[in-house]
Amino acid sequence: MRKPIIAGNWKMNKTPAEAAQLVTDLIPLVKDAACDVVVCTPAVCFAAVSEAIKGTNIKLGAQNVHFEAKGAFTGELSADMLKASGCEYVIIGHSERRQYFGETDKTVNLRTVAAVKAGLKAIVCVGEMKDEREAGYTDILVTYQTQMALHGLTAEELDNVVVAYEPVWAIGTGLTATDEQANETIGVIRKAIAAQFGEEAAAKIRIQYGGSMKGRNVKGLMAQPEIDGGLIGGASLKAADFAQVVNF
Numbered sequence: 157m158r159k160p161i162i163a164g165n166w167k168m169n170k171t172p173a174e175a176a177q178l179v180t181d182l183i184p185l186v187k188d189a190a191c192d193v194v195v196c197t198p199a200v201c202f203a204a205v206s207e208a209i210k211g212t213n214i215k216l217g218a219q220n221v222h223f224e225a226k227g228a229f230t231g232e233l234s235a236d237m238l239k240a241s242g243c244e245y246v247i248i249g250h251s252e253r254r255q256y257f258g259e260t261d262k263t264v265n266l267r268t269v270a271a272v273k274a275g276l277k278a279i280v281c282v283g284e285m286k287d288e289r290e291a292g293y294t295d296i297l298v299t300y301q302t303q304m305a306l307h308g309l310t311a312e313e314l315d316n317v318v319v320a321y322e323p324v325w326a327i328g329t330g331l332t333a334t335d336e337q338a339n340e341t342i343g344v345i346r347k348a349i350a351a352q353f354g355e356e357a358a359a360k361i362r363i364q365y366g367g368s369m370k371g372r373n374v375k376g377l378m379a380q381p382e383i384d385g386g387l388i389g390g391a392s393l394k395a396a397d398f399a400q401v402v403n404f
């Protein structure tokens with residue numbers, strides 16, 4: 157009942173010209189995809205990519221959004237600016253932003269609420285570090301991160317939210333959570349959403365796995381009942397690699 161969603165997180169890669177080339181190569185490869193297909197590009201690529209994907213099944217996303225509508229926030233972009241630039245989605249609270257740019261559960265919440273209220277679809281990232289998993293805190297942590305991120309939204313507004321479970325130790329490392337580990341923790345996230353918004357909202361919301369997901373492991377992960385898609389870093393930077401994931 158939940159339509160899978162595969163999103164590429166390009167991170168800080170690709171110039172506008174390179175971005176246009178990548179999506180142009182991607183279009184024919186994913187045109188028959190059974191899932192939603194999203195590319196989250198650097199902001200400088202929005203114009204080139206939104207032009208190239210016109211009339212296709214590929215959607216554009218951003219990698220961050222500010223929570224204020226406008227004002228003295230040097231270097232930031234508002235939800236309305238993203239929408240006006242062709243973005244339908246935005247990644248919020250990626251672990252790299254939490255680790256390197258001072259993102260907290262509080263600011264993840266502010267950004268998520270601002271994005272959804274402005275009409276964007278939020279891809280909200282949660283996930284534990286290696287030492288937190290080893291110490292047995294994964295479930296408590298992802299429950300807290302998820303409930304805090306979604307605080308202040310209504311159950312209806314969850315239609316415009318995707319959660320991405322990304323164990324930090326699996327990002328860019330080549331280490332993937334096992335299919336069972338990923339499924340189990342995503343089940344914990346779904347329970348956290350059920351406690352906060354009710355069973356129906358929890359059954360409807362899409363929860364992705366992210367962390368070294370690629371052509372080689374996508375099938376096993378997507379066969380798990382709780383996993384509704386992927387947030388793909390490294391394997392989203394080449395059209396053929398990303399298409400392999402999309403066409404799992």
Ligand code: PGA
Nearest residue numbers: 327328367368388389390
């Ligand atoms: P990766 O990145 O696929 O390169 O591990 C995933 C992510 O950070 O979203």
